[in-house]
Structures are given as structure tokens and as C-alpha cells.
Amino acid sequence: MANENDSSILHPEIVEAPREAADDHRGTPAAETLVLAAKELPDRIHLLPTPSKPVFPGLVFPIMVPQGPVGDLLKAVAAEVPERVVGFVLTRQEEPGDLEKLEQADLYLVGTAARILRLQETPDGSVQALLRGERRFHLLKAVRRDGRLVGQVAYVEDVAGAGDAVRAMAQAIVASLRELIKHNPLFSEEIKSFLVRTDWGEPGRLADFATQMTSATREEAQDVLECLDVRRRLEKVLFLLRKELDLNQLKEKITHQIEEKITAQQREFFLREQLKAIKQELGLEKDEKTEEIERYEARLAELTLGEEARTRIREEIDRLKVLSPQSPEYSVSRTYLDWLTGLPWGKYSEDVLDVARGRGILDRDHYGLEDVKKRILEFIGVAKLRGRVEGSILCLIGPPGVGKTSLGRAVAEALGRQFYRFSLGGMRDEAEIKGHRRTYIGALPGKVIQAIKTVGTANPVIMLDEIDKVGASYQGDPASALLEVLDPEQNCSFRDHYLDVPFDLSKVLFIATANLPDTIPGPLLDRMEVIRLSGYIVEEKLAIAERHLVPRVLERAALNPELLHFTTPALRAIIEGYAREAGVRNLEKALSSVARKVAAGRAEGIVSDPVVVTPANVAEYLGKPVFLDDPLMKRRRAGVVMGLAWTPFGGSTLYVEAIRVPRREHPIKLTGQLGEVMAESTHIAYSMVTAGAESFGIAKDFFQDATVHLHVPAGATPKDGPSAGITMATALISLASNRKVPAGMAMTGELTLTGRVLPVGGIKEKIIAARRSKVRTVILPKANERDFAEIPEAVRRGLTVHFVEDFREVCELVFPSPAPAAR
Structure with missing residues (x-):
């Protein structure tokens, strides 16, 4: 933009248009297109940038602008400029931003000078004006003066066209305008008025008017404005009109299709309503x-x-x-x-009370668990003698992955009943069990009634999974709501909040599952008959893998035994190195991982030969073993004893380590995240051993002026319970007498201050853990002899078990050789 102090634009003078600007007019020479300013139109005019569409000469148009700089400009021009002329110039950007900051480079060089015919200011400060486009101009220079854009312009004339071609195109435009009236009545009056007043000797004016009647883009309209050759301008406008007509025809076609569709739907609706009324009158149809x-x-x-x-x-x-x-x-x-x-009121499925059939189904789906199967078959046998199955509540308690849920499904199949399972884990709303009252929007019955409706019989097998994980909140206690459901004396008239009528649940067989009995409320646990499931030993896992897991894994991976084969030693290596949990869930995951990798290799073409998994290549598919036997723990050393522990995930072995620290800060130091009960057991063992040190062959001054440090690995695992009492005492005696515990020996039992050995729980899980760790000799409390007798023979086989009542007996078994003379 020219400098504001440049006074050349303020005085009349002849300005030659730039050559590049003149040549931009479609090849028209500058001498033919640029003329001196007309007497009635000044060569310096105020410019009004417009971002929408350009203004064309010969057309009258209104504008209304709010109070602001544009309105002030129009008022100033109308009041101060004798010619009342303002220049409209199209901005190069459709959204130019602040119009007060535009420069010459932001504007097109061809615009239209328009004369203000009438101007009126409204009470709110806005300006209404009526203007008429006068002449095209070429912008030569523009500056800002007093904040307003002022331009020096040269007015341009049309390059007249004559001949039959121009006349034909003008007639074609008129015909197109008449046709446009049919499709767009909005412009009908305006087009008719123009056609009546128009002098056919001005085809350029006709082209300008026709452009305004189209929906051409701002760039297309500016292209017409800049075209001074009338013939070429007519060609451009004719093209725009044809495109407008095609667009209107397409719009009418789409509108017609939509109207036809709506009309058809309305007609079909009315006909159906009439048909319905006729059928109702004739009695052929009801509402x-x-x-x-x-x-x-x-x-x-x-x-x-x-x-x-x-x-x-x-x-x-x-x-x-x-x-x-x-x-x-x-x-x-x-x-x-x-x-x-x-709901299936009074609808019961017929029970199949066949003990042999039930045994076959249980053996087919589950390996081992003989004591559990025996209890279930006893239940079926009693029902056969009674002729019916009374509504009972069984609770299967055991670690994850041992088959509790699948056992419930097998029981339902054995009885010929429908099966429904829902989980109670995390349930915190009483309404989930007993339903919502009908006063609430979207109310529904509880899970029990929903299960009854889903299965379609009033005597299904309903499994309440994860009953030990029921929560409680301000919305109620679901465990308390289950008391009525699981009480045979009350559930014969169970009243759901939604139904609010009694429904008989006494014929339903409820089977609950849990990992721990400790978190089940006492009154709820008292209503259920508990059946405990322990973990599997390696031999049982091997059989389960070969019979059930491997075929299932191969089917999921779209493989067969010819393409992937697991050897028995490989299965054993996977069990011992990657799946030592009580159940078989991790074992199935490990087998699935191997099968997926083989399937992916075959899909990529990397693997073509049959794959045989052996202990040597297991690590290639599963990585390094997760579980490794600590070789240091297998070496006999004084002060280290193996104990047996019970966890929610099954039994496990743990080591107790003891060392003597010369300085005496405290008599005994404990580490390994020991719980309060386990810490008390350690103090009892320490007191008992120090009190009878001489009888155990311990030097008199061994515990004086020294601290005994007991540690139970692993340090990150919390541990608690009284069953490590004799293990702690044995570790202290082994340390103090420098005698090693025999290899392959483990023990468990609670110890008193007087040396009595009391019974502990989880015997079966602990024996399974001992078998898993290749223990050969086990020391148990005498009172647990009955628990050991209930363990299946397959689990007890190969173990030498000693039952003790006093710790002296433990010492005789662990340290058969006489103790060195106490000093």
C-alpha cells in the first residue's frame, strides 16, 4: 500500500495503469480498456471491501450495516462527497479478518463504483442505504486516510460485441432466465421486471444481471466482473446459468423423490388404519x-x-x-x-436320579476330586431313595482353577436340570438379589427371579459364583438378602420386591462357590453344606492336561495332534516350571500360548513340519521358567527348616531361616512380613527352646549376649498363622546345636509353651504342596491323623508321615543322633 504521506493520490492527474494489471484483462490492450475519469465519477473514491460477492454495474441494491466504521463511511460519503460515490472491491480471502486493516494486496484490482441513492439512519445507529452500481473501475493505488481506505481508480469500458453470435447468446441467456423462473420463484418478479425494462442493445448489462441471479461462487462472479469482452462475458454467464439450471433440476428431482416416499408412507398408513377399522367392524381383528x-x-x-x-x-x-x-x-x-x-409357576423339570449316570458325567468332565464326587453322588443317591431332590444349598470352597464352576454345571447335567450361573463378586446392592420396588422407573426383579424366568422351570440349578466376594454399601447388604433365598425354611415363599407375591424356591438347588470361607458371613455359611476342593498334584495335572486341556487348546488354535504334540515330560516341565498353582488355569494358559505360536508360525509359512514339544524346547515357546527350585535351600545347613503353609490359592512350602548375631540388641528379631499370630508363635518357640536349652543339647550361653534373627522368605509375601510353631522351634534348635535337618523333610503344627503340638488346618493342601515339592517325610500333629486319613491314597502314596503330640517327639525324629554335650 502507498505511504499515507504520499500526496500524489490527492491531486487529479492522469495515471497510467501498470502493465501487468492491464495485461491481466484477458489479453485486452490497456489503451482500449482504461479511460480517464468521467466528469460525474471522481478518480479518487472511498473503498468498501466486501468479502461475499462483487457488485455489478447497472443494478440497484440495498445494504444495511450496523453501527460502526462501515456505517460511518457511508454517512460521510453521502454527506461530504458531492458525487456520493463509493467503490466496492472484493477481498481475495473469503474471511479476511479485520476489514480496517486490509491493504491493496488483499483486494482484487477490478471493482464497481456505486452511487448512494438514499441513506437513512435508524434509532439504534445502524445505516440503511440504497445504491446503484455505476461503472467498473481498475484500482491503481490505495492508501489509508484518517483510517479509511481511499483509492485512485481508472474507469474501464466494455469491449462491445456485435453480430449474430452475441445476439444468439443474449437470447439464450434470456431463455435460461425464463426457465430459471420456473425452478426458482424467488427471483421471478425481479427477472420479469428486468426483462421488460432491458434494452437489448446492452448485452453486457444483461450478462451482469444474469450473474446476480445465479448461485455462482465469489470467484466465478469476480471473473465475470473482470471480463470486459462482452462476448466472452456472455459465454461465461451462459455457462453459469446452465449449471444453475442443472442444479435446480437435480434439487427438484431429489425433492420429488422424498415427497413421493412420504406420500407413499402416508397413503400406506391411512390404508392400514382403514383396513384395521373395517376388520374391527367385521370382527376379524381386535386392537x-x-x-x-x-x-x-x-x-x-x-x-x-x-x-x-x-x-x-x-x-x-x-x-x-x-x-x-x-x-x-x-x-x-x-x-x-x-x-x-x-414365570414358570408350578413347572418343574423331571429329575434324572441315576447314580451311575451321574458318576459317568462327573468322571467325563473332571479328573480326580474323588472326595468331592463321592459327596455329590451321595446327594444324588439320597434323592433317588426319597424320590425327589429337596432344595439344598451346597458351597464349593477351594482355590481358583480347580473346577468349582464346571462341577456345578456337571451336577445340573447329572440331575437333568436347567443350569443358570451369575456372579456375586462385587455386588453391593440388595436389590440385585431381591429386586427393585415398582415405584422406581425401570424397576426389575432380582437375579434369582430373572434366572427362574430365563431357564423356564421352577427347579433349576442356580450357581452363586464368588459368594465370598459380596460387598456391602449404603444401598444394602446383599449377603443379608441371601439369607432368605438360601434358607429352606423361608424360601418356599420367597417374596421379590418387584413381584410382591410369594414364589416357591424350595425346589431350586443352589450351589455357591468361594475361595475363602472367612469372608462369608457366619449365618450365611451356616445355611450351606460346605464341600472343600483342594489343589491338584503333578500327576493329576498331567492327566487333566492330556485328557481335557490339550484337546481343547488344539481345537481353539485350529490344530490337531498330528501338527502339534506335547510329550508327557514336556507337560511335566510346563507344570513344574510355569504352572505350580493349585488349579489348572495357568497350565491351560501356558498350553494355549504354545499352540498360538505354532498356529501363527504355520499361518506365516515359517512352520511347516509337525511340532513336538519336549522339555528341551519348552523355553523357546514360554520363555524362562517362572518357578525355579532354590538350590541353596536344597542344601542341608543348620538353622534352615522346611515348613508347610496354607494359602487361599492352595498349599505351599516355606523355609524358616535362623542365624545368631553376636551383639544383643533384642533377644529375637523377626523379618519376612510375619503376621501377629505367626510372630507370637515365634516368641513361644523361642521361650520354650531357651527354657529347655540343656535338654535340647544347646550350650548354656548360646542365647546370652546375642540376638537370634529368624527370617521366612519371601520377604514381599505377607504370612500369618500358628502352624509354623514347631518349624520355628526346630530351626532354633538346629542353629544352636549345629545339627542339620534331614533332606526331604517338612513339618507343620502349632506349639505351646509347654511343648504340646496342637492341630492345624489345611492338611490336604499342605500334603499336596509337599508332594509337589518332592518331600518324602512329613511331621503332622497327632490330632490331624483323621484329616490325613481322608486324603486320597493317590496323594498319600510315597510319603512317610509321623504324627506327634509333644515337641520332644519332633526332636527325636529330626535329630536322631544324640546331641553334643552342652557346655
């Missing part, structure tokens, strides 16, 4: 409400109901009759009747 009521009454006649339930359904049907289908209560009442009449 929806009547059909629903008759359906509910037909269901009611078929159901075996108690008097209270039948009365409630009858009352609800009578209520539905007087409700309007548009009423919100209508849908609530209909949903309530759907639930009441959809």
Missing part, C-alpha cells in the same frame, strides 16, 4: 390392547398359581383394561404382567 389382555388371561388360565398370585394378576389385568395405551402407567402395568405371567 392391540384387547389382544394383550386376552393373551394375559390365556396365560393365567394355564398357570398353576397360589391364591395370592392369582388374585394379584387378576387385579392387574382389570387395571390394565381401564388404562389408556398412551398412559405411562399402561407400560408399567404391562411389564409387571409380563413378568408375573412369564
Whole structure:
């Protein structure tokens, strides 16, 4: 933009247009297109940038602008400029930003000078003006003066066109405008008025007007404005008109299709309503409400109901009759009747009380667990003698992955009953069990009633999974709500909050599962018959893998035994190195990982030959073993003893280490995240050993002026319980007498201050853990002899077990050689 102090633009003078600007007019010489300013139009005019579309000469147009710089400019021009002329110039950007900061480079060089015919200021400060486009101009220079854009311009003339071609194109434009009236009535009056007043000797003006009647883009309209050759301008406008007509035809076609579709839908609706009315008059069809009521009454006649339930359904049907289908209560009442009449009232499946069949199903789906199978078969046998299965509540307690859920499914199959399972884990709302009251929007019955409706019989097997993980909140205690469900004396008339009528659950067989009994409320646990499931030993896992897991894994991976084969030593290596948990879930995951890698290799073409998994190549598929036997723990050393522990995930072995620290800060130091009960057991063992040190062959001054440090690896695992008492005492004696515990020996038992050995729990899990760790000799409390006798022979085989009542017996077994003379 020229400098504001440049005074050359302020005085009249002849300015030659820049050569590049002149040549930009489609090849028209500058001498033919640029003229001196007309007497009635000044050569210096105020410029008004417009971002929408350009203004064309010969057309009258109104504008209305709010109070601001543009309005002030129009008022100033109307009041101060004798010619009342302002220049409209199109901005190069459609969204130029602040119009007050635009420069010459931001504007097109060809614009239109327009004269203000009338101007009026409204009370709110806005300006309404009527203007008429006068002449095209070429912008030569522009500066800002007093904040307003002022330009020096040269007015340009059209390059007249004559001949038949121009006349033909003008007639084609007129024809197109007449056709445009048919498609777009919005411009009909304006086009008719123009055609009446127009002098056909001005084809350029016709082209300018026709451009305004189209939806051409701002760039297309500016291209027409800059075209001074009338013939070429007519060609451009004719093209724009044809495109506009095609667009209007397409729009009308789409509108017509939509209207036809809507009309067809309306016609079909009216015909259906008429047909429905005719059928109702002839008695051939009933309305929806009547059909629903008759359906509910037909269901009611078929159901075996108690008097209270039948009365409630009858009352609800009578209520539905007087409700309007548009009423919100209508849908609530209909949903309530759907639930009441959809339940299997009095509908029971026939029980299959065949003990041999039940044993076959249990053996087919589960390996081992003989004591559990025996208890389930006893349940079926009693039901056979009674002729029916009374509603019972079984609770299967055991570590994850031992088959609790699948056992419940097998029981349902053995009895020939429907099976439904839902999890109680994390449930915190009492309404999940007993339902929501009907006063709430979206109310539904509880899980138990939903299960009954889903299976379609009133005597299914319902599995309550993870009953030990039920939560509680301000919304209620689901465990307390289960008391009525699982009480045989009460569930014969179970009343769900939503149904609010009694429903008989006494024929339902409930099977609950849990990992720990400790978190189950006492009253709830008292209503269930507990069956404990322990973990599997290696031999059982091998059999389960070969019979069940490997075929299942191969099927999921789209493989067969010819393409992937697991050798028995490989399975054993996977069990011992990657899946030492009580169950078989991690074992299945490890087998699936191997199968997936083989399947992926075959899919990529990397693997083509059959794959045989052996102990030598297991690490190639599963990485380094997760579980490694500590070689240091296998070496016999004084002060180290193996104990047996119970965990929620099954039994495990642990080592107790003891060393003597010369300085005496405290008599005994404990590490390894020992719980309060385990710490007390350690102090009891320490007191008992120090009190009878001489009788155990310990030097008199061994515990004086020294601290005994006991540690139970691993340090990151919390441990608690009294069963490590004799293990702690044995470790102290082994340290103090410098005698080593025999290899392959483990022990468990609670110790008293007087040396008595008390019984502990989890014997089966601990024995399984001993077998898993290749223990040969086990020391147990005498009172646990009965628990050991209940363990299957396959688990006990190969173990030498000693039962003790006093710790002296433990010393005789662990240290058979006489102790060195005490000093």
C-alpha cells in the first residue's frame, strides 16, 4: 500500500495503469480498456471491501450495516462527497479478518463504483442505504486516510460485441432466465421486471444481471466482473446459468423423490388404519390392547398359581383394561404382567436320579476330586431313595482353577436340570438379589427371579459364583438378602420386591462357590453344606492336561495332534516350571500360548513340519521358567527348616531361616512380613527352646549376649498363622546345636509353651504342596491323623508321615543322633 504521506493520490492527474494489471484483462490492450475519469465519477473514491460477492454495474441494491466504521463511511460519503460515490472491491480471502486493516494486496484490482441513492439512519445507529452500481473501475493505488481506505481508480469500458453470435447468446441467456423462473420463484418478479425494462442493445448489462441471479461462487462472479469482452462475458454467464439450471433440476428431482416416499408412507398408513377399522367392524381383528389382555388371561388360565398370585394378576389385568395405551402407567402395568405371567409357576423339570449316570458325567468332565464326587453322588443317591431332590444349598470352597464352576454345571447335567450361573463378586446392592420396588422407573426383579424366568422351570440349578466376594454399601447388604433365598425354611415363599407375591424356591438347588470361607458371613455359611476342593498334584495335572486341556487348546488354535504334540515330560516341565498353582488355569494358559505360536508360525509359512514339544524346547515357546527350585535351600545347613503353609490359592512350602548375631540388641528379631499370630508363635518357640536349652543339647550361653534373627522368605509375601510353631522351634534348635535337618523333610503344627503340638488346618493342601515339592517325610500333629486319613491314597502314596503330640517327639525324629554335650 502507498505511504499515507504520499500526496500524489490527492491531486487529479492522469495515471497510467501498470502493465501487468492491464495485461491481466484477458489479453485486452490497456489503451482500449482504461479511460480517464468521467466528469460525474471522481478518480479518487472511498473503498468498501466486501468479502461475499462483487457488485455489478447497472443494478440497484440495498445494504444495511450496523453501527460502526462501515456505517460511518457511508454517512460521510453521502454527506461530504458531492458525487456520493463509493467503490466496492472484493477481498481475495473469503474471511479476511479485520476489514480496517486490509491493504491493496488483499483486494482484487477490478471493482464497481456505486452511487448512494438514499441513506437513512435508524434509532439504534445502524445505516440503511440504497445504491446503484455505476461503472467498473481498475484500482491503481490505495492508501489509508484518517483510517479509511481511499483509492485512485481508472474507469474501464466494455469491449462491445456485435453480430449474430452475441445476439444468439443474449437470447439464450434470456431463455435460461425464463426457465430459471420456473425452478426458482424467488427471483421471478425481479427477472420479469428486468426483462421488460432491458434494452437489448446492452448485452453486457444483461450478462451482469444474469450473474446476480445465479448461485455462482465469489470467484466465478469476480471473473465475470473482470471480463470486459462482452462476448466472452456472455459465454461465461451462459455457462453459469446452465449449471444453475442443472442444479435446480437435480434439487427438484431429489425433492420429488422424498415427497413421493412420504406420500407413499402416508397413503400406506391411512390404508392400514382403514383396513384395521373395517376388520374391527367385521370382527376379524381386535386392537392391540384387547389382544394383550386376552393373551394375559390365556396365560393365567394355564398357570398353576397360589391364591395370592392369582388374585394379584387378576387385579392387574382389570387395571390394565381401564388404562389408556398412551398412559405411562399402561407400560408399567404391562411389564409387571409380563413378568408375573412369564414365570414358570408350578413347572418343574423331571429329575434324572441315576447314580451311575451321574458318576459317568462327573468322571467325563473332571479328573480326580474323588472326595468331592463321592459327596455329590451321595446327594444324588439320597434323592433317588426319597424320590425327589429337596432344595439344598451346597458351597464349593477351594482355590481358583480347580473346577468349582464346571462341577456345578456337571451336577445340573447329572440331575437333568436347567443350569443358570451369575456372579456375586462385587455386588453391593440388595436389590440385585431381591429386586427393585415398582415405584422406581425401570424397576426389575432380582437375579434369582430373572434366572427362574430365563431357564423356564421352577427347579433349576442356580450357581452363586464368588459368594465370598459380596460387598456391602449404603444401598444394602446383599449377603443379608441371601439369607432368605438360601434358607429352606423361608424360601418356599420367597417374596421379590418387584413381584410382591410369594414364589416357591424350595425346589431350586443352589450351589455357591468361594475361595475363602472367612469372608462369608457366619449365618450365611451356616445355611450351606460346605464341600472343600483342594489343589491338584503333578500327576493329576498331567492327566487333566492330556485328557481335557490339550484337546481343547488344539481345537481353539485350529490344530490337531498330528501338527502339534506335547510329550508327557514336556507337560511335566510346563507344570513344574510355569504352572505350580493349585488349579489348572495357568497350565491351560501356558498350553494355549504354545499352540498360538505354532498356529501363527504355520499361518506365516515359517512352520511347516509337525511340532513336538519336549522339555528341551519348552523355553523357546514360554520363555524362562517362572518357578525355579532354590538350590541353596536344597542344601542341608543348620538353622534352615522346611515348613508347610496354607494359602487361599492352595498349599505351599516355606523355609524358616535362623542365624545368631553376636551383639544383643533384642533377644529375637523377626523379618519376612510375619503376621501377629505367626510372630507370637515365634516368641513361644523361642521361650520354650531357651527354657529347655540343656535338654535340647544347646550350650548354656548360646542365647546370652546375642540376638537370634529368624527370617521366612519371601520377604514381599505377607504370612500369618500358628502352624509354623514347631518349624520355628526346630530351626532354633538346629542353629544352636549345629545339627542339620534331614533332606526331604517338612513339618507343620502349632506349639505351646509347654511343648504340646496342637492341630492345624489345611492338611490336604499342605500334603499336596509337599508332594509337589518332592518331600518324602512329613511331621503332622497327632490330632490331624483323621484329616490325613481322608486324603486320597493317590496323594498319600510315597510319603512317610509321623504324627506327634509333644515337641520332644519332633526332636527325636529330626535329630536322631544324640546331641553334643552342652557346655
